[in-house]
Amino acid sequence: xxxxxxxxxxxxxxxxxxxxxxxxxxxxxxxxxxxxxxxxxxxxxxxxxxxxxxxxxxxxxxxxxxxxxxxxxxxxxxxxxxxxxxxxxxxxxxxxxxxxxxxxxxxxxxxxxxxxxxxxxxxxxxxxxxxxxxxxxxxxxxxxxxxxxxxxxxxxxxxxxxxxxxxxxxxxxxxxxxxxxxxxxxxxxxxxxxxxxxxxxxxxxxxxx
Numbered sequence: 503x504x505x506x507x508x509x510x511x512x513x514x515x516x517x518x519x520x521x522x523x524x525x526x527x528x529x530x531x532x533x534x535x536x537x538x539x540x541x542x543x544x545x546x547x548x549x550x551x552x553x554x555x556x557x558x559x560x561x562x563x564x565x566x567x568x569x570x571x572x573x574x575x576x577x578x579x580x581x582x583x584x585x586x587x588x589x590x591x592x593x594x595x596x597x598x599x600x601x602x603x604x605x606x607x608x609x610x611x612x613x614x615x616x617x618x619x620x621x622x623x624x625x626x627x628x629x630x631x632x633x634x635x636x637x638x639x640x641x642x643x644x645x646x647x648x649x650x651x652x653x654x655x656x657x658x659x660x661x662x663x664x665x666x667x668x669x670x671x672x673x674x675x676x677x678x679x680x681x682x683x684x685x686x687x688x689x690x691x692x693x694x695x696x697x698x699x700x701x702x703x704x705x706x707x708x709x710x711x
Contacts, residue, residue: 504657
């Protein structure tokens with residue numbers, strides 16, 4: 503039995519609008535100028551505290567994270583969609599593999615989103631930011647998922663759209679597929695995996711080949 507671990511943002515879901523709006527809300531809450539939105543987008547995939555640090559918020563980063571989450575919780579379901587072919591990817595993968603989610607998003611909100619989209623029942627584990635001490639690109643989230651699923655490293659794959667996903671897979675010693683439907687660039691991704699495809703459905707077909 504194979505195991506497939508999916509990233510979330512940019513791999514299965516598009517929550518760009520919700521993320522950007524929540525960043526805007528956090529900055530407005532504290533009366534600060536909103537950073538360039540492209541700079542924010544370039545950091546999607548990292549944990550929120552790391553994103554705010556990279557955007558120059560150091561000492562107050564957790565206050566900003568709390569403000570972000572307050573707004574995100576309200577708007578996320580309305581402003582998040584499954585990416586094209588994501589539902590097909592999940593349903594096809596469930597036919598031959600055990601499935602898990604490994605994300606830097608909060609697990610609680612991620613589960614609520616996937617339940618809202620009626621796909622959460624396909625996943626046997628969801629590892630979020632609060633599930634681990636060391637998020638991606640560290641190997642810990644993948645190690646934890648594999649242990650929970652009682653899976654073998656040899657038969658486990660990670661599907662993701664950023665270098666964080668591919669580095670985490672490499673650090674954990676599992677195979678990976680990079681997808682181009684999210685935030686990563688082909689030139690960067692192809693340096694860290696043998697497999698690059700357009701979307702999660704193509705990734706699932708490659709793994710089942």
